[in-house]
Amino acid sequence: MKSLIQVCVVCLGYFTCYAQESPTIQVSDSAKIFGKGTISTGDFVFNPSFTPDGKTVFFSKATTNFGYIVIFYSTKKGGTWSDPRAVNFTGVYRDADPFISADGKHLYFTSDRPVNGKPFKDFDFHCFYVELNGNIVSSKPVLLDLPQTANMKPAYFSFANNGSVYFFSIDNTGHGGIFMSEFKNGNYLPPVGLSFNDTKYFDFDPVVAGDESFIIFTSKDRKGFGGDDLWISFKRAGSWTEPVNMGSKINTKGNEAAPSLSRDKKTLYFSSFKEEMDRPQYKDGKITTRAIMNLLHSPKDGLLSIYEINISDFGSFKKAK
Numbered sequence: 001m002k003s004l005i006q007v008c009v010v011c012l013g014y015f016t017c018y019a020q021e022s023p024t025i026q027v028s029d030s031a032k033i034f035g036k037g038t039i040s041t042g043d044f045v046f047n048p049s050f051t052p053d054g055k056t057v058f059f060s061k062a063t064t065n066f067g068y069i070v071i072f073y074s075t076k077k078g079g080t081w082s083d084p085r086a087v088n089f090t091g092v093y094r095d096a097d098p099f100i101s102a103d104g105k106h107l108y109f110t111s112d113r114p115v116n117g118k119p120f121k122d123f124d125f126h127c128f129y130v131e132l133n134g135n136i137v138s139s140k141p142v143l144l145d146l147p148q149t150a151n152m153k154p155a156y157f158s159f160a161n162n163g164s165v166y167f168f169s170i171d172n173t174g175h176g177g178i179f180m181s182e183f184k185n186g187n188y189l190p191p192v193g194l195s196f197n198d199t200k201y202f203d204f205d206p207v208v209a210g211d212e213s214f215i216i217f218t219s220k221d222r223k224g225f226g227g228d229d230l231w232i233s234f235k236r237a238g239s240w241t242e243p244v245n246m247g248s249k250i251n252t253k254g255n256e257a258a259p260s261l262s263r264d265k266k267t268l269y270f271s272s273f274k275e276e277m278d279r280p281q282y283k284d285g286k287i288t289t290r291a292i293m294n295l296l297h298s299p300k301d302g303l304l305s306i307y308e309i310n311i312s313d314f315g316s317f318k319k320a321k
Contacts, residue, residue, distance in 0.1 A: 029310035040305040046258035056135035058098035266312040
């Protein structure tokens with residue numbers, strides 16, 4: 001199988017020919033629920049991030065109005081994910097969007113917990129981190145020293161292997177765009193907007209490949225398949241290409257959001273609702289309250305679940321419908 005870097009080069013060759021035809025990424029795999037029955041259970045779950053050994057996953061759970069957001073983790077034993085447990089620092093403030101550093105030593109996350117002794121403010125998010133000892137949180141949350149302009153509201157942080165951080169921010173006009181702060185000589189440089197940012201579009205929830213070869217994000221306004229779609233941009237000669245829709249194997253008429261990547265960049269995780277509600281069939285034809293409740297608290301309940309799909313063969317494009 002070609003390496004993902006080789007595939008990216010192939011993909012880039014299509015941009016000139018098909019840029020005016022609204023191309024979409026095509027993959028052969030089909031999305032399936034991740035951790036069905038343990039992680040994806042019918043709760044509103046999103047954005048998993050894995051330890052380097054792939055045996056522990058951290059992810060977010062929330063109420064549908066985001067009034068309450070917490071971070072959970074699960075460990076893999078014999079191919080099965082354990083029942084999730086909340087991390088030891090979550091449960092009071094809105095803690096979300098966990099991201100494990102490349103060396104596995106830090107867990108970064110978004111939170112509206114108070115900073116520098118200031119009073120709590122709803123949805124005033126900042127980036128924090130805790131130290132990890134294997135999969136155990138071994139420190140209290142620390143605010144990440146990230147330079148930003150006064151009107152920035154950064155969230156959903158994704159780190160490249162070199163430490164540079166990507167995130168989205170809403171400005172005082174309500175525009176959402178993707179930004180990057182380069183990590184250089186032990187410090188973060190002032191953030192710069194990515195070249196495809198445009199006030200016509202509200203782009204958010206970025207995840208960058210560890211080698212910064214591509215970035216995947218959610219957009220509300222770019223022409224796609226539904227409400228919120230996933231889009232991809234490749235880094236070419238230091239610049240970002242025009243974003244391309246991730247295609248019908250990923251995007252639907254509904255909403256897709258909160259992308260994340262496996263360490264080898266071959267698997268994309270995202271939140272979506274793809275489970276159709278068929279007319280239920282009951283054992284022996286007997287309708288019971290328990291059977292109804294099980295259905296109401298399953299991945300068919302209309303809330304977003306986490307899906308996974310292999311994207312290692314996204315080397316072809318097709319004109320978007």
